Amino acid sequence: MTRTTLLGALAASAACVVALAAPASAAPAGSYWSCELPGGYTYTDSGITQGCAHLFYVTAPSTGLWACYVPTGYTHTAVQRSNKCWLNGSNSQYLLAAV
Numbered sequence: 001m002t003r004t005t006l007l008g009a010l011a012a013s014a015a016c017v018v019a020l021a022a023p024a025s026a027a028p029a030g031s032y033w034s035c036e037l038p039g040g041y042t043y044t045d046s047g048i049t050q051g052c053a054h055l056f057y058v059t060a061p062s063t064g065l066w067a068c069y070v071p072t073g074y075t076h077t078a079v080q081r082s083n084k085c086w087l088n089g090s091n092s093q094y095l096l097a098a099v
Helices: 003-023 084-088
Strands: 032-034 041-050 052-059 074-081 094-099
Touching: 041 084, 084 094
Parallel strands: none
Antiparallel strands: 032 052, 041 052, 074 094
């Protein structure tokens, strides 16, 4: 195997590992933890911490995002159970779609 072929094979292997390490439903850039859910946003994870009655992983809604809350301007096309969304009282995640 030549050096060029070996380097190409290593690069392809590294790309595969990076792709496998990425979460299946990565949150859009700008997502953050907050004690409040601002209007027009949704959340994809939840919890409780000292100083917050509820803790939300806030993100902007987008079509194809699995979220715990369906904000105004969106509907959902599927529902799945999720332990990340227990604050919504139903343990459900919704697959968002813009209206």
